[in-house]
Amino acid sequence: MYLSNYFLPILKNNPSEAQIKSHQLMLRVGMIKQSSSGIYSWLPMGFKIMKKIENIVREEQNKIGAQELLMPTIQSAEIWKESGRYNDYGDEMLRIKDRQGREMLYGPTNEELITEIFRSAIKSYKLLPQLLYHIQWKFRDELRPRFGIMRCREFLMKDAYSFDLNDDDAVLSYNKMFLAYLKTFQRLELSAIPMAADTGPIGGNLSHEFVILAESGESKIFADKRIFDIKTEKYSLTNVSLKNMRNEFEKYYAVTDDKFNNKDFESKVLKNNRLITKGIEVGHIFYFGDKYSKALKASVDLQDGKKTDVKMGSYGIGVSRLVGAIIEAKFNNNIMKWPYSISPFDVAVIPMINKNDDTNLIKAENIYNKLKKNNIDVLLDDTDENISSKLKKFDLIGVPYQIILGKNSEQDLLEFKEIDKEAKQLSINEIIKILTTKKK
Amino acid sequence: MYLSNYFLPILKNNPSEAQIKSHQLMLRVGMIKQSSSGIYSWLPMGFKIMKKIENIVREEQNKIGAQELLMPTIQSAEIWKESGRYNDYGDEMLRIKDRQGREMLYGPTNEELITEIFRSAIKSYKLLPQLLYHIQWKFRDELRPRFGIMRCREFLMKDAYSFDLNDDDAVLSYNKMFLAYLKTFQRLELSAIPMAADTGPIGGNLSHEFVILAESGESKIFADKRIFDIKTEKYSLTNVSLKNMRNEFEKYYAVTDDKFNNKDFESKVLKNNRLITKGIEVGHIFYFGDKYSKALKASVDLQDGKKTDVKMGSYGIGVSRLVGAIIEAKFNNNIMKWPYSISPFDVAVIPMINKNDDTNLIKAENIYNKLKKNNIDVLLDDTDENISSKLKKFDLIGVPYQIILGKNSEQDLLEFKEIDKEAKQLSINEIIKILTTKKK
Numbered sequence: 001m002y003l004s005n006y007f008l009p010i011l012k013n014n015p016s017e018a019q020i021k022s023h024q025l026m027l028r029v030g031m032i033k034q035s036s037s038g039i040y041s042w043l044p045m046g047f048k049i050m051k052k053i054e055n056i057v058r059e060e061q062n063k064i065g066a067q068e069l070l071m072p073t074i075q076s077a078e079i080w081k082e083s084g085r086y087n088d089y090g091d092e093m094l095r096i097k098d099r100q101g102r103e104m105l106y107g108p109t110n111e112e113l114i115t116e117i118f119r120s121a122i123k124s125y126k127l128l129p130q131l132l133y134h135i136q137w138k139f140r141d142e143l144r145p146r147f148g149i150m151r152c153r154e155f156l157m158k159d160a161y162s163f164d165l166n167d168d169d170a171v172l173s174y175n176k177m178f179l180a181y182l183k184t185f186q187r188l189e190l191s192a193i194p195m196a197a198d199t200g201p202i203g204g205n206l207s208h209e210f211v212i213l214a215e216s217g218e219s220k221i222f223a224d225k226r227i228f229d230i231k232t233e234k235y236s237l238t239n240v241s242l243k244n245m246r247n248e249f250e251k252y253y254a255v256t257d258d259k260f261n262n263k264d265f266e267s268k269v270l271k272n273n274r275l276i277t278k279g280i281e282v283g284h285i286f287y288f289g290d291k292y293s294k295a296l297k298a299s300v301d302l303q304d305g306k307k308t309d310v311k312m313g314s315y316g317i318g319v320s321r322l323v324g325a326i327i328e329a330k331f332n333n334n335i336m337k338w339p340y341s342i343s344p345f346d347v348a349v350i351p352m353i354n355k356n357d358d359t360n361l362i363k364a365e366n367i368y369n370k371l372k373k374n375n376i377d378v379l380l381d382d383t384d385e386n387i388s389s390k391l392k393k394f395d396l397i398g399v400p401y402q403i404i405l406g407k408n409s410e411q412d413l414l415e416f417k418e419i420d421k422e423a424k425q426l427s428i429n430e431i432i433k434i435l436t437t438k439k440k
Numbered sequence: 441m442y443l444s445n446y447f448l449p450i451l452k453n454n455p456s457e458a459q460i461k462s463h464q465l466m467l468r469v470g471m472i473k474q475s476s477s478g479i480y481s482w483l484p485m486g487f488k489i490m491k492k493i494e495n496i497v498r499e500e501q502n503k504i505g506a507q508e509l510l511m512p513t514i515q516s517a518e519i520w521k522e523s524g525r526y527n528d529y530g531d532e533m534l535r536i537k538d539r540q541g542r543e544m545l546y547g548p549t550n551e552e553l554i555t556e557i558f559r560s561a562i563k564s565y566k567l568l569p570q571l572l573y574h575i576q577w578k579f580r581d582e583l584r585p586r587f588g589i590m591r592c593r594e595f596l597m598k599d600a601y602s603f604d605l606n607d608d609d610a611v612l613s614y615n616k617m618f619l620a621y622l623k624t625f626q627r628l629e630l631s632a633i634p635m636a637a638d639t640g641p642i643g644g645n646l647s648h649e650f651v652i653l654a655e656s657g658e659s660k661i662f663a664d665k666r667i668f669d670i671k672t673e674k675y676s677l678t679n680v681s682l683k684n685m686r687n688e689f690e691k692y693y694a695v696t697d698d699k700f701n702n703k704d705f706e707s708k709v710l711k712n713n714r715l716i717t718k719g720i721e722v723g724h725i726f727y728f729g730d731k732y733s734k735a736l737k738a739s740v741d742l743q744d745g746k747k748t749d750v751k752m753g754s755y756g757i758g759v760s761r762l763v764g765a766i767i768e769a770k771f772n773n774n775i776m777k778w779p780y781s782i783s784p785f786d787v788a789v790i791p792m793i794n795k796n797d798d799t800n801l802i803k804a805e806n807i808y809n810k811l812k813k814n815n816i817d818v819l820l821d822d823t824d825e826n827i828s829s830k831l832k833k834f835d836l837i838g839v840p841y842q843i844i845l846g847k848n849s850e851q852d853l854l855e856f857k858e859i860d861k862e863a864k865q866l867s868i869n870e871i872i873k874i875l876t877t878k879k880k
Contacts, residue, residue: 007507007572009561033557036516036544041557044507044572067447067484072594073513073577074534074546076476091539094514096546099531099581104476106514106536106546117473117481121449132447132484137513137577141539154512 001345003381007044009033010393020216022327023148025336029396031323038145038153045344045397046323050156052342053188053322054135057158060184064176064237066131066160071113073137077103079112083295092140106139111292111314114161118310119298125165128300128310129173133160135319147216149324150280156320162313165300167289170311174206174287175242177315181210181283182232188322189339190329192282193227194249198258204288204313209256211279214328218280222260224252224268225275280325287313336398337419340438343400345379347371347435350394351405352387360405367403367414367428374432376439395419403431441785443821447484449473450833460656462767463588465776469836471763478585478593485784485837486763490596492782493628493762494575497598500624504616504677506571506600511553513577517543519552523735532580546579551732551754554601558750559738565605568740568750569613573600575759587656589764590720596760602753605740607729610751614646614727615682617755621650621723622672628762629779630769632722633667634689638698644728644753649696651719654768658720660697662705665715667692720765727753776838777859780878783840785819787811787875790834791845792827800845807843807854807868814872816879835859843871 009030018024026032031046042050058068074096080086094106107113114132122130135158145152162173178194185192190212197209211221227249235245253268255261265274290309293299299307318325330337338344349367351360364380371378379399381390387406394402400419408415408423416431417423426434449470458464466472471486482490498508514536520526534546547553554572562570575598585592602613618634625632630652637649651661667689675685693708695701705714730749733739739747758765770777778784789807791800804820811818819839821830827846834842840859848855848863856871857863866874 005505007509007561007570030561033560035512035553035556036514036518037542039512039514039516041512041553042510043557044509047508047510050510065445068487069447069484070482070487070490072475072479072481074476074479074579074594076479078476094536094538096534096536098534099583102477113475113481116475117483120473121447121470130447139514143539154514 001379003379004383006379008397009043010396018148020147020150020328021331022150022216022324025327025331025396026148026324032149038142038151040149040152040154042320048344049338049342050320050323053326054156054158054319056187056341057184057317057319058135060180060187061133061158061160063183064131064180066133066180068134069117069132070134070136071107071110071117073106073139074104075107075113077105079116079296080105083112083115083292085112092142094139094141107136108138108140109314110134110136110159111161111312112296114159115292115296115298115312118161118163119293119296122163123301125300125302125308128163128165129169130163131160131173131176132163133158133315147324149320151218152320155318158317158319160315162315163293163298163310164312165308165310167311170287170289170313171206172239172242174285174313175239175246176237177285177313178208179232179235179237179242179245181285181315181317184317185210185212185282186232187341188326189341190282190326191228193223193254195221195223195254195256195279196259197256197284199286199288200258204286204291206287208285209281210283210285211256211281212325212329213277214280214325215278216280216328217278219278220257220260221254221275221277221279222257222265223254223275224273226273227252227254280321280328281318282322282325283315283317285313285315287311331398335395335420337400338398340400343398345399346377346439347379347401347403347431348394348397348399349378349380349403349405350387350390351381352407353382353384355384364405367405370428371432371435374436376432376435401435441819443819444823446819448837449483450836458588460587460590460768461771462590462656462764465767465771465836466588466764472589478582478591480589480592480594488784489778489782490760490763493766494596494598494759496627496781497624497757497759498575500620500627501573501598501600503623504571504620506573506620508573508575509557510574510576511547511550511557513546513579514544515547515553517545519556519736520545523552523555523732525552532582534579534581547576548578548580549754550574550576550599551601551752552736554599555732555736555738555752558601558603559733559736562603563741565740565742565748568603568605569609570603571600571613571616572603573598573755587764589760591658592760595758598757598759600755602755603733603738603750604752605748605750607751610727610729610753611646612679612682614725614753615679615686616677617725617753618648619672619675619677619682619685621725621755621757624757625650625652625722626672627781628766629781630722630766631668633663633694635661635663635694635696635719636699637696637724639726639728640698644726644731646727648725649721650723650725651696651721652765652769653717654720654765655718656720656768657718659718660700661695661715661717661719662697662700663694663715664692664709664713666713667694720761720768721758722762722765723755723757725753725755727751771838775835775860777840778838780840783838785839786817786879787819787841787843787871788834788837788839789818789820789843789845790827790830791821792830792847793822793824795824804845807845810868811872811875814876816872816875841875
């Protein structure tokens with residue numbers, strides 16, 4: 001992509017309406033545009049990053065055997081009356097009347113609808129377990145939307161739901177998802193820690209919030225800091241391994257403020273290990289047994305002819321919110337560096353272009369074509385801005401690798417720089433090798 | 441995927457509520473499930489097919505340089521008041537009041553919102569042309585939703601918008617999109633013909649509907665049948681080539697009923713070439729000049745310091761509707777055959793499994809693993825249904841290639857069958873070669 005063609009409306013200054021750095025950066029580099037209060041359009045660069053995150057989330061769901069489907073955004077109120085949540089939900093639910101006067105709503109979550117899909121399709125214990133998910137826009141009519149896409153009204157989530165025969169099987173599903181979440185956040189280069197959490201209006205008694213540390217976080221967390229050192233690579237999808245993983249995490253106190261108890265904290269955590277800080281919730285998993293299956297009559301036939309209500313869990317990841325969370329974690333000292341796995345481009349080519357001298361631009365175009373031929377996604381800054389403005393701009397765009405064609409690039413040795421690190425002089429073939437290896 | 445694990449709730453019989461074959465088949469094989477009137481959930485197989493279609497649409501948009509972004513589903517009424525369409529739109533617009541009492545709506549289309557995005561970002565003629573698109577769910581509150589996802593309320597569309605400096609440039613954008621549409625439908629193995637169409641409430645005077653022939657179609661069409669023989673492979677994205685392409689299509693009378701004029705038809709089309717039939721609209725493109733840019737003040741600065749309203753076009757493809765349209769075109773005599781490019785699986789392995797004899801199942805699993813290793817997406821029917829029921833079921837599922845492990849498979853020679861064609865006896869390596877070649 002040539003920058004002059006790219007729909008990337010960069011602002012000269014930080015927008016005054018934004019209080020936290022993710023909101024500032026996203027408006028500043030034209031990743032999003034507010035369309036109305038708490039509702040945003042995703043412009044090409046923001047959209048591309050979000051899609052890459054979505055895809056990592058999807059791949060990790062597929063790896064544990066979850067099957068993707070898609071529920072609609074607009075739901076009938078009927079099924080929410082069956083579960084009893086239609087009145088409970090309050091003003092955050094966007095309630096709608098259609099032209100026939102029927103009560104509808106924009107789904108704030110999907111336990112009811114997925115239970116209805118399950119109950120109409122699965123009648124026998126033989127077809128359990130089932131693990132279904134979708135990635136869909138939701139709407140919550142926040143009283144005070146703020147912080148850009150971090151606390152907005154229309155947002156993209158991955159929601160998964162598990163259906164099992166009994167508690168043991170259900171906990172196995174829960175643990176698989178627990179591991180999938182750890183792997184998902186690792187691929188996003190985030191250290192997201194599972195914290196014991198309250199289940200709130202979803203119900204049930206087993207729940208974890210996955211939280212990344214950030215000053216701007218809205219969740220207060222209390223943890224034994226050794227929980228951050230757990231290595232998860234050794235765990236696999238077997239029942240035994242997953243139990244060991246859960247046990248290792250349970251060893252360390254780590255809770256959100258709903259669950260906080262000071263006596264527990266002080267007795268279980270040595271002073272030196274105590275961490276009290278703020279975090280951003282990026283995922284939340286719940287096990288709530290038969291809460292919805294009972295209300296909605298989602299039962300299966302057993303071998304002995306009896307019926308039993310299935311045991312359910314639900315598992316959310318805030319896909320659009322992760323874009324902001326990653327910025328909160330990675331944007332420091334006015335320099336953004338996207339994790340390579342979700343970077344909008346693999347590399348930026350930044351030529352110093354002098355008036356009446358297109359030598360560097362031609363050289364840049366040759367490099368661009370060579371990179372393209374090697375399947376490297378490249379952004380070429382072909383504008384006539386001066387080089388120091390360009391470099392400042394690319395600090396915000398956050399492409400993690402740069403090829404700078406200025407006074408430090410000579411003939412076949414190019415100035416190659418990982419953002420926030422020292423520059424090197426490398427040949428184009430060496431650069432291609434580095435970028436290709438990173439991609440794997 | 442093993443069929444016994446796949447969330448594919450197949451019905452024994454055709455559902456009585458469905459009148460057209462796409463609606464019947466989609467409910468029958470568990471591709472969709474109605475959640476409320478005119479609103480559907482997409483179950484895993486339906487979802488997978490729709491996603492593959494979406495991706496082909498996306499790739500062809502990217503090839504002509506269109507940039508993807510994403511506008512939200514919920515819009516403020518404000519901008520629709522600016523354009524003057526808020527009152528015009530009528531009851532098909534789903535109107536919503538949020539908790540603050542603000543007038544909102546579920547976007548039935550996006551001319552207003554994209555114009556607002558454009559005008560806030562692009563101020564100079566130097567940054568033209570712009571070609572932006574998104575793939576997003578829309579809602580139209582149909583009075584009588586029917587025919588399953590063909591005429592439903594919540595549906596997925598690709599909407600593109602072009603912004604140009606003058607009419608000539610705008611027609612070039614229009615023609616690029618025209619060619620992108622022909623290529624998109626070709627990849628879906630559909631013969632979709634551009635018909636001169638009325639612009640309706642979108643406005644403007646240049647418009648084409650892309651229509652595929654089908655008994656169940658709601659559009660009546662009148663055409664010179666020679667238009668079906670035009671070869672489009674020879675055309676490319678240059679201005680001259682695109683003009684030639686448009687000229688070749690203009691040679692033949694082809695209109696929807698809004699534009700139909702019997703005198704014209706009879707004078708321009710020889711009796712033998714006249715085709716009067718029904719079709720399904722799968723795409724619609726419009727050029728409407730400054731209709732929205734004027735109302736919404738989307739102008740750019742010219743070289744001489746003056747301003748001019750940009751010239752706009754809009755370009756839609758019904759992504760979810762295409763799933764149904766393809767079934768209408770390809771499902772005949774109770775046999776479905778998905779185009780390979782969007783098939784839910786590359787091949788099905790269908791073993792005849794006798795009680796107390798798992799020879800064929802073990803053989804099937806070996807074949808399955810070998811195919812998987814070669815990146816072939818395979819569905820294995822590991823159920824204990826009898827072979828003739830299995831084959832009938834697979835006629836409906838529509839995976840275009842089958843490996844049948846029954847009496848015609850011996851040792852290393854397997855019964856390999858393209859649906860609706862003669863079976864062959866081939867080795868697994870020959871089969872892998874055929875499937876891998878098809879994928880390219």
